[in-house]
Amino acid sequence: MPHSYPALSAEQKKELSDIALQIVAPGKGILAADESVGSMAKRLSQIGVENTEENRRLYRQVLFSADDRVKKCIGGVIFFHETLYQKDDNGVPFVRTIQDKGIVVGIKVDKGVVPLAGTDGETTTQGLDGLSERCAQYKKDGADFAKWRCVLKISERTPSALAILENANVLARYASICQQNGIVPIVEPEILPDGDHDLKRCQYVTEKVLAAVYKALNDHHVYLEGTLLKPNMVTPGHACPIKYSPEEVAMATVTALRRTVPPAVPGVTFLSGGQSEEEASLNLNAINRCPLPRPWALTFSYGRALQASALNAWRGQRDNAEAATEEFIKRAEVNGLAAQGKYEGSGEDGGAAAQSLYIANHAY
């Protein structure tokens, strides 16, 4: 084996590691506000609002004008490109408002999925071309972390070995390029919840995918201490007839992570997928109460699960802005508690009663 050629200097590593730790400091998680123009179209049409640049700006303003209460529960915000250069009504750039709250600014850098020929509808993700130059510019413009989403799905024959390998590889290339530019890469290998598979199947697939991701990151000389992972929780498929408790979801999720995610990774920030706001909080809470040793922070990087109520309260009306912001702050605080296992649920008996529902992990 040839001598190693260090990818990063000691100073570069320290900067990356400090940023990552800042984002997942105890009780903090990420607001994923990086919906593309197309995704925002869906969200806004659901509340009868036209998908214009101004409306998207007004909506993000609702979120970003949250007061200092969010400082203790939001460690990072992921922006879409357009939003990174938008300002509030007073002409203050959104980036500055967020940074002034001590929150780290992040940027979505992938360019969406493309098909993998010869597979059963599987995809990889594009966006590597010119990525280094884009990252350098984003870093100048205030971004300290990035996000790249890969997508896998469970069916009879998927995810295939090719899909797993290819997506793991592009994630590793993206991560390597980010780090070269002082940007912490959030690595997101999402396994969709579509399908009727059970919890065990999702756990099995998640373990295979994550093992491949971490092998690829190692092969590409990525500095794990300066990364974050954004995985799906281990859940049954949407169409699965069996219902599982948050404790079962938690045990399956933490077991899968313990078998694949090296302790050097400072934090795991779960995506919420199709979960409701409350479900996403309850599951995160159960994960943080799981009796298995967990060497990484386990927190949130939620889009819909932080914004659904806020969006609904806003409905495009300036008069509703304050009430909508309150809805967002409420979910942020609840998830901040859940990230510490301190959420008592909306009125139900959380604590000790739930603890006993954990099934020993050798059953997983």
Place this chain on the structure above:
Amino acid sequence: MAHQFPALTAEQKKELSEIAQRIVANGKGILAADESVGTMGNRLQRINVENTEENRRQFREILFSVDNSISQSIGGVILFHETLYQKDSQGKLFRNILKEKGIVVGIKLDQGTAPLAGTNKETTIQGLDGLSQRCAQYKKDGVDFGKWRAVLRIDKQCPSPLAIQENANALARYASICQQNGLVPIVEPEVIPDGDHDLEHCQYVTEKVLATVYKALNDHHVYLEGTLLKPNMVTAGHACTKKYTPQQVAMATVTALHRTVPAAVPGICFLSGGMSEEDATLNLNAINLCPLPKPWKLSFSYGRALQASALAAWGGKAANKKATQEAFVKRAMVNCQAAQGKYIPMGSSSAASTQSLFTANYTY
């Protein structure tokens, strides 16, 4: 991906996981007494004792007949095939003596190295043929764990990708077969210290090797909670002119492990390689004091570093039995302390005096 076909039932997993945890509980470690006939020849020659079966039996008898309190520091003993079927002078089987002391009995399973053609004198390991049947028989004969030593070396073009992949694959096959037969596999991918490379290079190689090992274990559906790892510590090559402190060895070692070894692995039991008894203990202690996340037990699986003084004290004479046993018990006890970060070397004021020498891990 095809549906998963579970390799182990919940009961099998529980049994394996309990054995593994028992071996490394409370600072306990492993006595590697599995020297082959040839290797014992080397040891005995140095104390001018003839390498006969009886002499080998006598030495092992002295070690195994120490006071029962040995089970507070020794959780497992690895035996060579011959020794598994030997008895003490009263006709009692060694393996029963050990079990009655509450020590788990293990067996060396590999059958030595074989060359890899087309490489710079690299090797793989043999022993897979009929391994399942051998494991089943050993299990009946009272054995609960196995050991298999793969060897990699650092040199020009070494370890090559082929050597790393092939040894990782053989380790994973061995581990899978062990678990099918109720044996906990100790996975030993030793990167030998021969050479003049520095600490950083050993760390780089160790990380590459371990990442490949854990990918292979995942590919082969090995249940990590029912395994143990036996790696080299990260050290400079024997011929390296630069000297490093135990704290530097510890930081490099734990950094490498926490980038590659999943938290699900219950214990890491270091080999001592060519280290002196005292260095092996000092390094293990520093490792346990290292301020990085360490979700696995960090203990010992020492051969020479537990037996060198005992062998010297014995000299082949029955009259030296007491001195031999004292020497062995002493090393067992200090290593158990070291496995808890509680070893205070003779002449030093306190544990605190060693703590401050850690360099921040971002330089690794």
